[in-house]
Amino acid sequence: MIPGTSTGAVLDIDLEAIADNWARLCRQHPSGPVAAVLKANAYGLGAVPVARRLFAAGCRHVFTAHLSEAQAIRPLLPGAMLAVLNGLWPGDAPAYAAADIAPVLGSLAEIEEWAAHARTLGRPLPGLLHVDTGMNRLGLPPQDVDALAAEPGRLDGVRLLYVMTHLVSAEAPGDPINAQQRDRFARACARLPATPQSLANSSGCFLGPAFGSDLARPGAALFGVNPTPGRPNPMRAAVRLRARILQVRDVPPGGRIGYNGVWTARRPSRIATVSVGYADGYPRSLTNHAAACFDEQVVPLVGRVSMDLSTFDITDAPGAAVGSWLDLIGPGMPVDEVAHRGGTNGYEILTQLGARYRRAYLGA
Numbered sequence: 001m002i003p004g005t006s007t008g009a010v011l012d013i014d015l016e017a018i019a020d021n022w023a024r025l026c027r028q029h030p031s032g033p034v035a036a037v038l039k040a041n042a043y044g045l046g047a048v049p050v051a052r053r054l055f056a057a058g059c060r061h062v063f064t065a066h067l068s069e070a071q072a073i074r075p076l077l078p079g080a081m082l083a084v085l086n087g088l089w090p091g092d093a094p095a096y097a098a099a100d101i102a103p104v105l106g107s108l109a110e111i112e113e114w115a116a117h118a119r120t121l122g123r124p125l126p127g128l129l130h131v132d133t134g135m136n137r138l139g140l141p142p143q144d145v146d147a148l149a150a151e152p153g154r155l156d157g158v159r160l161l162y163v164m165t166h167l168v169s170a171e172a173p174g175d176p177i178n179a180q181q182r183d184r185f186a187r188a189c190a191r192l193p194a195t196p197q198s199l200a201n202s203s204g205c206f207l208g209p210a211f212g213s214d215l216a217r218p219g220a221a222l223f224g225v226n227p228t229p230g231r232p233n234p235m236r237a238a239v240r241l242r243a244r245i246l247q248v249r250d251v252p253p254g255g256r257i258g259y260n261g262v263w264t265a266r267r268p269s270r271i272a273t274v275s276v277g278y279a280d281g282y283p284r285s286l287t288n289h290a291a292a293c294f295d296e297q298v299v300p301l302v303g304r305v306s307m308d309l310s311t312f313d314i315t316d317a318p319g320a321a322v323g324s325w326l327d328l329i330g331p332g333m334p335v336d337e338v339a340h341r342g343g344t345n346g347y348e349i350l351t352q353l354g355a356r357y358r359r360a361y362l363g364a
């Protein structure tokens, strides 16, 4: 059997919407080109088809988190910059150089390793520099920027493409950390060799022109996650998760549904079971909180989300029957709404989308 054909759940991935979102972000960020961050298999949607579509749209800068992710899409991106955010592991330099992949260098040790390999090869190697301005996670801390400013020869052999930093709270425009990071970044760049700069992630593209740079690095917004939480979503939805009803049960008042009976029918109820559960990345925390859509009708999720199954109250959707499709994510149930109901964010919902769904690409 072909994997994914028997699940009764289909993930529609709209590559046209993703390309359109990239074009919108380009208009939103006029100070420089817009890269695509395709880490975690393009936020769960498939790095290969997404990279191919965005390259066709004109995208020429791509980031992944891991070297292996970059290697997998390198052939699809001839001549494009392909960079790895999580940096250079000791010993990986030859693999980067062989595939023309640029590491994002985030420590003096990584700079030394990459520069040494460039000297070994006798040719300059492309790299980016990550400066930590407040995340305290990756990137050069202030004392290492000082060391580099004092001794720029440490970069000999590295063809610096961009200096970048990463915003901590870009989705919260009122948070003063945004302006602090921008200012710290500007001060660090002024002390380093003159190099193009890269600042905004998805939400950063919506913080105004002061957060414009020579290269934006959005990920989530490409895939329809709202980069401006609390305001209307400027992006197009790119994902629809449809599940087919396997069985319908008539449950009398007092009947309880699923593990531990955490939902009790208060009226004669029709309960639909679909084959999507937490093993498919439909979070267990959605128990009694989520809803799906049947056509325009919202049908609440009732009872526990179990490993492979979930149950919905379709009493008020008389047209729904065995074989009908419910939208677990779709036009009436955006990914951000599912995330909110599950106590997480759209990033996590997308990156956890299960391997058992049949993936159908639109606009490939």
Ligand SMILES: *Cc1c(COP(=O)(O)O)cnc(C)c1O
Residues within 6 Å of the ligand: 037, 039, 085, 165, 166, 200, 201, 202, 203, 217, 218, 219, 220, 221
């Ligand atoms: C993930 C990531 C991005 C993209 O962030 P989004 O919020 O998804 O746009 C950009 N830069 C870095 C360093 C990242 O880790």
